[in-house]
Amino acid sequence: MSGPEALLQIEAMSVRFGGVVALDEVDLTVEAGSIHGLIGPNGAGKTTLLNAISRLVEPSGGSLRFAGNDMLSYRPHQITPLGVARTFQNLGLIEESSVLDNVLVGLHTVHQGTLFDDLVRFWRRNRLEAEMRQRALRMLSLVGLEEVALTPVRQLAYGIRKNTELARACVGRPKLLMLDEPTAGLNSTEMERLAKLLARLNREEGLTILVITHHVEFLLELAHVATVLDLGRRIAHGTPQEVRNNPDVITAYIGTD
Amino acid sequence: MDTSLLSAAIVGGVLNGSLYALLGLAIVLIFRTTTVANFAQGEMAMFSVFILIMFADSLPLPLWGQWFVTVLVSAVAGALVYIVLLRPNPQAEHLNLTVRTLGLYTLIYAVSVYFWGANEPYTVPSLFGDGTIAIGGFHISYDQLGTILVTVVLGALFLLFFQLTQLGLAMRAVAINPEVAGLLGVNVAKITLMVWFIAGAIGAVVGLLVAPVSFLDTLLMRPYILKAFTAAILGGLYSFPGVIAGGLVLGLAESFASIWISIHLREPFTFAILLIALLLRPGGLFGRVHKVRV
Amino acid sequence: MLSRVPPAARGGWLVAGVATLLLILAGFTLGNYERYLIVIWLIYSISGLGLNLPIGFGQIYSLGQGGFMLVGAYTTAIVTSTWHLPYAVALIASLVLAVVVGILVGLPAMRLRLFSLAIVTFAFGFMLFHVVKSFQFTGGPQGLFMDPLWLTDAFSGRAIYFFALLVAVLGLLASYSIAHSKSGRALLVVGQNETAARSLGINITYYKLAAFIFASVLGALAGSIHAVLTSYVAPETYAAELSVTMFAAVMIGGKGKLLGPFLGAAFIVGIPEVTQAARGLAEVIYAILFILVVTVSPGGILGILEGLIGRLRRGSIKAATAGERAP
Numbered sequence: 119m120s121g122p123e124a125l126l127q128i129e130a131m132s133v134r135f136g137g138v139v140a141l142d143e144v145d146l147t148v149e150a151g152s153i154h155g156l157i158g159p160n161g162a163g164k165t166t167l168l169n170a171i172s173r174l175v176e177p178s179g180g181s182l183r184f185a186g187n188d189m190l191s192y193r194p195h196q197i198t199p200l201g202v203a204r205t206f207q208n209l210g211l212i213e214e215s216s217v218l219d220n221v222l223v224g225l226h227t228v229h230q231g232t233l234f235d236d237l238v239r240f241w242r243r244n245r246l247e248a249e250m251r252q253r254a255l256r257m258l259s260l261v262g263l264e265e266v267a268l269t270p271v272r273q274l275a276y277g278i279r280k281n282t283e284l285a286r287a288c289v290g291r292p293k294l295l296m297l298d299e300p301t302a303g304l305n306s307t308e309m310e311r312l313a314k315l316l317a318r319l320n321r322e323e324g325l326t327i328l329v330i331t332h333h334v335e336f337l338l339e340l341a342h343v344a345t346v347l348d349l350g351r352r353i354a355h356g357t358p359q360e361v362r363n364n365p366d367v368i369t370a371y372i373g374t375d
Numbered sequence: 376m377d378t379s380l381l382s383a384a385i386v387g388g389v390l391n392g393s394l395y396a397l398l399g400l401a402i403v404l405i406f407r408t409t410t411v412a413n414f415a416q417g418e419m420a421m422f423s424v425f426i427l428i429m430f431a432d433s434l435p436l437p438l439w440g441q442w443f444v445t446v447l448v449s450a451v452a453g454a455l456v457y458i459v460l461l462r463p464n465p466q467a468e469h470l471n472l473t474v475r476t477l478g479l480y481t482l483i484y485a486v487s488v489y490f491w492g493a494n495e496p497y498t499v500p501s502l503f504g505d506g507t508i509a510i511g512g513f514h515i516s517y518d519q520l521g522t523i524l525v526t527v528v529l530g531a532l533f534l535l536f537f538q539l540t541q542l543g544l545a546m547r548a549v550a551i552n553p554e555v556a557g558l559l560g561v562n563v564a565k566i567t568l569m570v571w572f573i574a575g576a577i578g579a580v581v582g583l584l585v586a587p588v589s590f591l592d593t594l595l596m597r598p599y600i601l602k603a604f605t606a607a608i609l610g611g612l613y614s615f616p617g618v619i620a621g622g623l624v625l626g627l628a629e630s631f632a633s634i635w636i637s638i639h640l641r642e643p644f645t646f647a648i649l650l651i652a653l654l655l656r657p658g659g660l661f662g663r664v665h666k667v668r669v
Numbered sequence: 670m671l672s673r674v675p676p677a678a679r680g681g682w683l684v685a686g687v688a689t690l691l692l693i694l695a696g697f698t699l700g701n702y703e704r705y706l707i708v709i710w711l712i713y714s715i716s717g718l719g720l721n722l723p724i725g726f727g728q729i730y731s732l733g734q735g736g737f738m739l740v741g742a743y744t745t746a747i748v749t750s751t752w753h754l755p756y757a758v759a760l761i762a763s764l765v766l767a768v769v770v771g772i773l774v775g776l777p778a779m780r781l782r783l784f785s786l787a788i789v790t791f792a793f794g795f796m797l798f799h800v801v802k803s804f805q806f807t808g809g810p811q812g813l814f815m816d817p818l819w820l821t822d823a824f825s826g827r828a829i830y831f832f833a834l835l836v837a838v839l840g841l842l843a844s845y846s847i848a849h850s851k852s853g854r855a856l857l858v859v860g861q862n863e864t865a866a867r868s869l870g871i872n873i874t875y876y877k878l879a880a881f882i883f884a885s886v887l888g889a890l891a892g893s894i895h896a897v898l899t900s901y902v903a904p905e906t907y908a909a910e911l912s913v914t915m916f917a918a919v920m921i922g923g924k925g926k927l928l929g930p931f932l933g934a935a936f937i938v939g940i941p942e943v944t945q946a947a948r949g950l951a952e953v954i955y956a957i958l959f960i961l962v963v964t965v966s967p968g969g970i971l972g973i974l975e976g977l978i979g980r981l982r983r984g985s986i987k988a989a990t991a992g993e994r995a996p
């Protein structure tokens with residue numbers, strides 16, 4: 119990476135849906151190697167911001183740079199190879215497939231095989247599949263899912279499915295991992311375990327994480343930096359402690375909840 | 376171009392178009408409220424005409440009375456289809472429900488062939504009598520005029536019913552979101568039953584309008600069902616005015632195609648219209664693309 | 670370490686392998702009519718295998734498979750009997766044309782979803798039916814009689830049997846290869862959640878189109894074999910009903926399962942055969958069974974079978990582990 123540029127740099131980004139302004143000139147800088155929390159009341163535009171970074175929604179203005187690339191010139195499926203991965207609030211898993219197969223999907227852009235290999239050059243396919251399976255299994259043991267590797271996702275509890283999706287997002291070794299409400303629906307033990315896992319991925323693999331969450335303790339424990347959105351605007355950013363004591367943030371939460 | 380040919384093309388186009396639109400209304404109605412594409416809609420209409428000439432015509436009633444009985448019986452049959460075919464195993468995905476209507480399509484056809492034979496034409500009396508009427512340069516037969524009048528009146532009633540009545544409002548609520556409608560106190564099962572009842576009745580009317588002109592046989596509705604679906608898609612699938620407009624556009628387009636190009640290439644031409652229209656506007660000519668929330 | 674083949678697929682391989690051996694033996698022993706029926710079944714299975722990929726994996730509801738069978742059948746008839754070229758040429762021409770038509774229809778159609786796509790593909794089959802009916806070189810409404818081919822009569826009619834069997838086995842292998850590899854997984858994600866697919870770096874249009882073309886190629890192969898078998902092509906054989914029948918075959922067998930199309934095709938070919946004695950009622954009984962299967966078991970016949978096997982297996986596992994783990 120060249121120069122002091124941050125891994126992800128968003129300037130004055132706006133998103134409109136019809137007449138509704140979902141994001142209003144938002145700035146966001148995510149430094150390489152950091153864990154960055156994104157918080158705000160419902161309807162603040164957090165998911166929209168993630169969708170804009172994933173190129174799933176088209177911004178009406180502003181700039182979006184990632185690792186030296188102008189992301190606005192890329193199409194959604196071209197983002198992953200740059201090193202951006204994400205999870206969804208409603209889990210986009212293949213219900214009938216095994217945990218392992220779901221995690222293998224996370225290697226789609228790493229996997230060198232083509233449709234031609236899959237159909238005709240089966241020797242090459244088998245070799246590549248074996249390599250990819252090794253990688254996926256290593257990822258599964260990292261998140262503690264090797265036991266259920268061959269179980270169809272449909273049969274598993276919600277927390278395990280969320281971890282499967284996390285493994286799928288991480289297995290391709292992205293530079294930036296974006297998590298949309300990973301703590302929703304988890305109990306405190308599961309949340310504790312998730313925080314430890316994310317901290318470890320950040321420390322050992324150098325993974326940069328941008329995470330949306332509603333849980334303040336989770337944020338305080340995990341994040342180095344936090345950004346607060348309210349009604350499509352950035353109203354605060356700084357360390358989690360600073361943000362928590364910011365009067366604007368307190369008003370935003372009390373005012374809307 | 377010769378004006379009489381032109382007027383014939385316009386009359387023919389509007390006539391067919393209004394039939395596509397009416398049948399399409401039934402399809403959109405069911406699709407909006409239950410996300411089921413009712414492939415059996417055309418066969419249900421064909422069956423209705425057999426109900427008329429096999430049973431209702433022996434009733435001591437004038438023809439319009441026999442019509443009324445037929446439409447009523449068909450409506451009840453529509454409601455029965457919902458109860459017997461679509462109520463069991465309701466948690467199945469909507470594709471499964473749609474495939475069940477394909478099964479019904481096969482069944483109605485098989486039953487009709489068993490009782491009334493394949494490729495055996497039956498004549499069906501017309502409600503409007505023989506004769507033509509000349510308005511300006513246009514020559515319109517009583518049949519054509521009657522058909523257009525019935526479809527216009529029925530289409531208008533349908534739209535008014537949806538906009539103005541309590542039941543229409545409840546149906547719209549179910550169409551937008553069945554779960555929320557249920558929470559708001561709408562009896563979703565009852566509304567869906569009503570929807571199938573109405574669709575059965577509309578199908579019967581379309582069948583009764585088509586049969587006197589083209590002889591009744593078991594393949595009566597085959598050309599119409601695909602056109603009705605096409606009209607629905609051109610109209611954006613969710614919109615009642617859209618499907619009416621779609622039906623008329625389609626009817627006029629194929630009518631002119633058969634004059635200008637070739638009568639044999641009318642059907643391929645219809646498909647070409649559909650494909651080009653959807654290529655330019657995937658959401659239909661009159662509809663919006665429905666976005667799914669992430 | 671995990672073995673290469675997932676355990677669920679092992680039972681399937683066993684079934685497929687044993688069935689293939691039995692079919693090879695049957696090819697030498699069965700009479701003409703039984704062999705004819707099996708070839709018809711294989712033809713529907715091949716076409717259904719193709720269709721299973723878009724429907725069962727990508728949630729691409731194609732209702733135009735009959736149109737692709739028509740492409741294969743008519744190409745075969747014209748190349749062998751109008752132009753008097755060898756069958757190999759006809760086969761290649763069928764495949765090339767299937768790919769071209771698949772792209773022409775698929776590119777616009779893949780922009781659509783579910784119901785709209787179903788109607789557009791249905792209209793495609795309907796259109797082809799009218800096209801071959803209206804042109805001279807396709808024989809018009811009467812269709813085309815074909816020259817006798819080596820493949821039709823060789824080894825007292827066994828050549829076509831083994832050819833159909835070979836294509837079916839290759840079709841199954843190709844389906845398996847796709848289902849258990851990168852492409853198959855990508856297609857599954859596309860079918861389940863397009864947004865997730867995009868953010869995983871999957872090119873949605875590419876995989877959808879690939880699945881659609883896979884279906885069109887196997888459909889054309891099936892149509893070509895059908896033309897050879899009957900030595901005659903007519904528009905009515907490939908009318909819109911055939912597309913509905915193919916769609917039904919995939920759904921009745923169990924969509925998304927590799928052996929599903931074989932069961933669905935067996936249902937469609939076998940039930941009318943069994944109910945033949947009922948004369949005109951055969952069609953009615955078939956329709957009622959059709960409705961019963963899809964209503965009672967959304968997973969099709971294979972869904973019913975798997976439910977039964979699963980229940981047996983769970984029973985035996987419970988018995989085996991009852992001593993180890995207290996609930």
